[in-house]
Amino acid sequence: MQSFKTIAIAGGTGTLGYYVSEAFLSDGSYKVKILRKKPETVNEKANLLVSKGAEIVYVDYNQKDDLVNALKGTDVLVSILSGFDTYNIQSKMLTVAKEVDVKRFIPTEFGGEYKLGDHICTDTKAKFREDLKKSGLEYTFIYNGAFQEFLGWAGFDVKKKEATFFVDENKIISTTSLSDIAKYTVESLKVPEARNGAIRVAGAALTLKEYLQKFEEATGSKWKVIEDKEVRYRYLNKIDPVPSDADDFKVMALNHTSFEKLDNDKFSFTPRPVTETINELISQAQ
Numbered sequence: 001m002q003s004f005k006t007i008a009i010a011g012g013t014g015t016l017g018y019y020v021s022e023a024f025l026s027d028g029s030y031k032v033k034i035l036r037k038k039p040e041t042v043n044e045k046a047n048l049l050v051s052k053g054a055e056i057v058y059v060d061y062n063q064k065d066d067l068v069n070a071l072k073g074t075d076v077l078v079s080i081l082s083g084f085d086t087y088n089i090q091s092k093m094l095t096v097a098k099e100v101d102v103k104r105f106i107p108t109e110f111g112g113e114y115k116l117g118d119h120i121c122t123d124t125k126a127k128f129r130e131d132l133k134k135s136g137l138e139y140t141f142i143y144n145g146a147f148q149e150f151l152g153w154a155g156f157d158v159k160k161k162e163a164t165f166f167v168d169e170n171k172i173i174s175t176t177s178l179s180d181i182a183k184y185t186v187e188s189l190k191v192p193e194a195r196n197g198a199i200r201v202a203g204a205a206l207t208l209k210e211y212l213q214k215f216e217e218a219t220g221s222k223w224k225v226i227e228d229k230e231v232r233y234r235y236l237n238k239i240d241p242v243p244s245d246a247d248d249f250k251v252m253a254l255n256h257t258s259f260e261k262l263d264n265d266k267f268s269f270t271p272r273p274v275t276e277t278i279n280e281l282i283s284q285a286q
Helices: 017-027 044-051 064-071 086-099 120-135 178-190 208-219 231-237 245-254 274-285
Strands: 006-010 031-037 055-059 076-079 104-106 138-143 162-165 172-176 197-200 204-207 224-227
Touching: 006 017, 017 031, 017 044, 017 178, 031 044, 044 055, 055 064, 064 086, 076 086, 086 104, 086 120, 104 178, 120 138, 120 245, 138 178, 162 208, 172 178, 172 208, 204 208, 208 274, 231 245
Parallel strands: 006 031, 006 076, 031 055, 076 104, 104 138, 138 197, 162 224
Antiparallel strands: 172 204
8 A cells, every 4th residue: 555644635624624634633644734725814723733733835726836835745635625616626636636746635525425417516526526536646535424513404403302304214314423534534544445446434324213312312302303305396396485405405415325335344443422422412502
């Protein structure tokens, strides 16, 4: 296997990015560069990462010279960017990464496994995935299902003690905590199957009904259940109440967060129990 020493993380101070940056620093085996978008701004997370040994590099992703200077000497580029311009930015990073001999590119997947045509919001991921496969650069795609810290987004409202099921209650939903996604990302560099491959992991793979049971046990109360399984139908056919783009994406995403086979056994650690995250969500809501 290749030896990696220097890691560049684009989006390394974001919601997931901070955890990934911290995990690489905690490992102690790597020099870590955090790419942040110009202009320079005061950022508490960036300052914390610097105090732990990271280097912050400010870049204009549209300026090739900036990207060359930022990525020169990098062994692994990890992208945790988000937004509608992500495809263009990752494409520019890929071009430069090849020029400066980056060894591996881990693009911004970190969710469900989507194919081209599943949804307009994920088509850019699928398109870039194909571009990367054809580039000749080593790659790893990491799929981890939904973020456990965002179970509220999936329909679990702790304050109201209310669960909205947008898909069948027996649908299996894979979820992983942010800290564990970060650990999987770091360890993927030492997993032979991750080279030019996909890694599918999960901290929990439960049905919506089973997640609800855990919320009810943790709160000590029965929750109200609302079913709204026609979101996509109403959205596509413009039937009132017409769901938002975000709600339509949510339903699609929930239908793509279960994996036929997990690669957890290729890693050295056991992911944290989902009940720990649920208890944290309950504490935060109080």
